[in-house]
Amino acid sequence: MTSPGSTPGTATRMEHDLLGDREVPADVYYGIQTLRAQENFHITDVPLSHFPRLIEALAQVKRATARANHRLGALDDERAGAIERACAEIAAGELHEHFVVDMIQGGAGTSTNMNANEVIANRALELLGREKGDYEHLHPNNHVNLAQSTNDVYPTALRLAMMLTFPALAESMDHLITTLRAKGEEFTDVLKMGRTQMQDAVPMTVDQEFNAWATTIEEDVQRLTRTATLFQEINLGATAIGTGITTDPRYAQLAARELADLTGVPFVVAADLVEATSDTGAFVTYSGILKRIAVKISKICNDLRLLSSGPRAGLHEINLPSVQPGSSIMPGKVNPVIPEVVNQVAFEVIGNDLTVTFAAEGGQLQLNPFEPVIGFNILESTRIMTRAMNTLADRCISGITINHDILEDDLRRSIGVITALVPVIGYADATDVASAALETGRPVADLVLERGLLDEGRLNALLSPASMTAPHRATPTGTMPAVPDTGLDSGEITRLPTDPPSDV
Template sequence: MTSPGSTTGPTRREHDLLGDRDVPADAYYGVQTLRAQENFHITGVPLHHFPRMIEALAQVKRAAARANHRLGALDDERAAAIEQACEEIVGGALHEHFVVDMIQGGAGTSTNMNANEVIANRALEILGHEKGQYDQLHPNNHVNLGQSTNDVYPTAVRLTIMLSFPALAEAMDQLITTLRSKGEEFSSVLKMGRTQMQDAVPMTVGQEFHGWATTIEEDVQRLTRTATLFQEINLGATAIGTGITSDPRYAQMATSDLAELTGIPFVVSADLVEATSDTGAFVTFSGILKRIAVKISKICNDLRLLSSGPRAGFHEINLPSVQPGSSIMPGKVNPVIPEVVNQVAYEVIGNDLTVTFAAEGGQLQLNAFEPVIAFNILESTRIMTRAMNTLADRCIAGITLNEDVLEDYLRRSIGIVTALVPVLGYSASTEVAEEALRTGRPVAELVLERELLDEKRLAGLLSPASMTAPHRTTVTGTIPAIEDPEATRPDSGEMALPPTERADF
């Protein structure tokens, strides 16, 4: 691929507002893309790093060509050539010619012109002309007809996100499935739960894994629902939302064509002036990505803590050994998969802050900072997808338990005394707990020694079912669970939740 700004080898002469420049003869991009390459050496991440972005740009241009053709603004031959060029790009062709940096000045103009020039030069070839013969088919006059960067770019970014997020949702689903599978595998294994890093009450290892699965599962739905915000677009708004230079019918027609091409039910925004400057949907979606990142990072913190040791830590679980852990300490294996996922989460959290500042920084009728918004959201989506897959496949699926350690912690913990409180009372239970802490003796042994309960009754209270699920106990025995808890309520109708508690979003 030709390096940025290079004119080594054969060239062709192109002209723009600033004058003439030599463009590599084999390049499908043109002079404006060449200038953008020279101006924006920022991230080193070009457009083709995100193939879905290129596909989205081509689909928007294809929809525009269809609409303009039906409106009589674009003749049959040019419309057909533009559409064919766009189809080829959607299919994966010419992606290496989308070369401008993802972060750029100009509110995305360089991205828009990169697309216009590549499509125009491929369309020229289809019509039998040479690249750069813009008197026959022009990047601005024909490919960009009735459009502006200010409606094309945000529409393409919205479409890119719509095309990209399903892979993340799928990766989350796979992680959930893997966690639930482990939850079932470990459903009968007891352990001590902890709060504030101190022994709390017993639970099963399965409950812990199921809890992790549930917290991720909640956000698959939130992610999908939030993505629907991107179905409202400003295509046809042109420069600031007034639709100047476009046919009055163009916005609705092009939007309908884009919906037909992509299968996504896009609609024209009710207020195109507002929509052209608004970045609220990006802020909301980025916030969901941050929420997911925070949750997954917390899970990884737990995994690293529970697997710590193996001799001087918790050592309750074993993470798969995927690589040696030290260049100097023999035998050391580190929790590298949770560690890398933690780092991905930190990146996503930082990206969300960037999106927030960029959205707030927009001025008047346009937000000039949409390129950095797009880059950070797409990068967050991409790395989170990979992190989820890595965590599920290379960590969660291979976790094993150290059941002897779990049993020993449970036996020696004073946390199990909580299960005796309903029968012994808080004061007597506290005395047992204090002696257990002072002497290091097991709680059960002390209860029997003090003749507070007989063996059979104690065994029932300390059974897995009694210690890990709700039940009612009295001095005379355990009361069976009520089959229909609703029947005990004064009003058995649906309980209303306050607005902030509703689970519909």
């Protein structure tokens, strides 16, 4: 039988496992168990190599365990050195094409662990001057996987992969925030109508709208960073179910320390390894943050599509950059393709979170066998969200322009400005003016002057950008009443904490 990817006549080597003997292509670094996994799991066509940080994480975990086993005297100098060198090469980006197992697999990640064990073993054998497959001298299970189980290696590697991937996501969020704020500065004090429930509300400035989008993303950069620290607790040393069978009593702490030294991540061993081996709560929490970010980004894209709708029969307050023709049949049509693609990324991330939730709930007894789909969905969410936010910033936000005439005309015709006059002319007169404006189509300002409710100077002051878009005190006489001392400096704002108290 020929191996997947091989052709008749290709040189092979014979390997043996529990199920018997198989020919493996002589030039590949993986072995028989990886070969079987390739045959069994044609699911996503997304191999481990699709996520380089996961492979790096696997290599660093194996490197740390080799160091720990060497220090404990369980692994001799020659084998430990060869394993370390092989792992260092893989962590630096080499041999990734030999990590061929499908990301979604049965066996709780055993195929991933064995793919790593076999590639590392065969590269280490080469470094020792041996042939691939010469496992008598250095074995994937006996040496590379010494004092380990898939059930502690795989979740530890997933946690490290999350720690390695989230900084790029946080950086893309920061980039989007900076782009939004810079765009807002271009439109400082430009008035427009704010809307609630798709109806005219009260005036605001364009920069307030852009800064609100920036702030809602900014809130979650810190949440993302804090949540990622949950991955610092690992179950390395737990082996099969958390009892630490086959390990030296000193091994878990030593392996975690070595992994921390290699990666710079302050890993700690979980206090209860039995609990930690079956627990996927950190993944659920982290995926929830990704979903929260996706929901917010999608809402911003909904706003962008609505505000740019038209150009003749929509709001058309803003112009999105024209990045490609929009129709194969309608000449001149340009669609909001960047917000649309980001919307779709958000939908994917939201769906991925539901998958993570079900997979975490589906665990039984001392192990959750569904961590492969958890890892796949979180890593994919992180990857596409990172790209989506950079795309949104660079291909859309940075090129937005506004249509001043439309903003001014909407503001002039809207009855929403009447709200700014309520503290001075009263709710009843304001309601009468609003009704008349709706019936006649005349501007609110004209009706207020015509009825003698305010003189032109006072009216202009109340309808100024400063009065309509920020808190201020106004009375029917225009005087500023005495205000009791609140203990707050002018302009100081009291904010709620980012997160509720821990006892809530």
